[in-house]
Amino acid sequence: MDIGLHQIWGIVRYEALMQWRRRTLIVLFGFFVVGIIGLSTLIDSSRTVLNRMTAVQFEADRVVIRYENVATGAPVEQVLTGDAAALVPRWFANVDMTTFQTTWEFLLLLVPGVLVLLLAIPPLVAEIIPLDSQYRIRELLAAAPLAQRDYLFGKVFSLWIGTGVGLAISTVIVAGYVHVRYGPVDALLIVRFWAVLMLPVALIMSGYAVLLGGLARTRRTAVFIGIALLAVSLLVANGTIITAYVSNPLFVSARDAGSAAGTYESLIVDMFNGAVNGAIPFAVALVGVWVLVWGVLRWKAEGS
């Protein structure tokens, strides 16, 4: 193996071990799981006041919507005609209404959960590089010798691996909980939501935190950098997950009812596209931050 790759892999393993010892990621994702399970009581709240749709059937000049009565559980049928019928999205006929509703109840809970996660990441992970200075590891690494480029790659990738694994495990736990407690969910859609939305924003924010936190010499200063990055977290959340929240198929259908063309799949793709477009500027800026921090660390190393 190339010496550079060998060193990067060594840093990744060392940092993973340190993260395990510090319990930071475990606490972070533990809070996420507990928070989402706590928030899931909102599903109970909505289900005690709203009848649940079980099927939607489109006929020649009318729409038949079947519900389950919230109080008695008895089936209820509602027939819509004329303008009222035209407001019902056509794609309702092509989805399993029970799974569809439970899945979106869950995904809409994940959005505030991810927002809190984005706020939690910077203060907790900004310390990663300064800790090496605080515990005199940097001098040992510099004596290796280890290129600043490889050091930064190792630190960031190690955190990204930890973040990805933690987010995957916690999402599986909360999705499994919702599946068992509230009924079947669309696993494929949840995987897409995780891969396209949750994971990239978590990686972007953890990247900013570990890189900019690396400019500090002590953990204390790094935590303050993490606090300052909360503003960036809100910007990232606003451009991505909140964009997805307001453009999810349920809200879009309610807003554009009657005029909303397209299928369920096309609405989902539009939602993801909006979020990905919102994330791109932050991902590009992350590359710039990476180069900047690499330059600063090199300059500091040459000066010392």
Add this chain to the structure above:
Amino acid sequence: MDKKRYSFAWRRARAHMGVWQPVLSIIGMIGIGLLANANDPTARIIGLSAVAGIGAMVAGVQAAFIFAPADEPALELVLSAPRPVAYLIIERLIVLAALNGAAALVGSAAFPLLAPSLARSIEVGDQLLRWFPPFVCMTGLGLALGIITKKSAFGVLLVILLVGAMLFGGPGVLTALVEWGWVAHLFLPPEAFTADQILINRALLIAIGAALIAYSIALSREGESHLSAAVNAG
């Protein structure tokens, strides 16, 4: 035998706590006052809780740094010195209270001038009464979490999340979960609750904060575990 007396190290305590956070606190209060007067919707949500909200958050964040063993420089020396660690915590707490009290006073005096449309009739004393209970509560929480978790980041995070959620969510954040949730809300609006409810709420917040501060001082005696956290990277 004479009881041993130890002196306080005020200059060191002031240097450790720093003055720029309370300065930021004043800037934040003034900024929200100006924005609220300009009808900014976010600033209007915070409204009259600006002084209490910003003041409590900054104090809680600072408190998390008072004594977090893994972040404490030269902890071995501090623990091996004859002066109890409790002195260090108390002197830093006093510095924190003085700096943040001054910031709250300036913010309370400036807020009605900057946001007359919102706070024309609010007295400075009234603003300080709104600020003090959440200030004590968040100071206790930040300090306790710093000592229990051994590092400041967890305390910082929880203080920011709690203050943010209650500031923007209003009393409904807690009362939606449980009917009597108002008792523990940090920024209960006096105009929406009875005088008795406000009194109970403020007394409880102060009691929680004071209990957490006392517990933190008691925990400061566990030198072995603090040292272990400091040498094992927290």
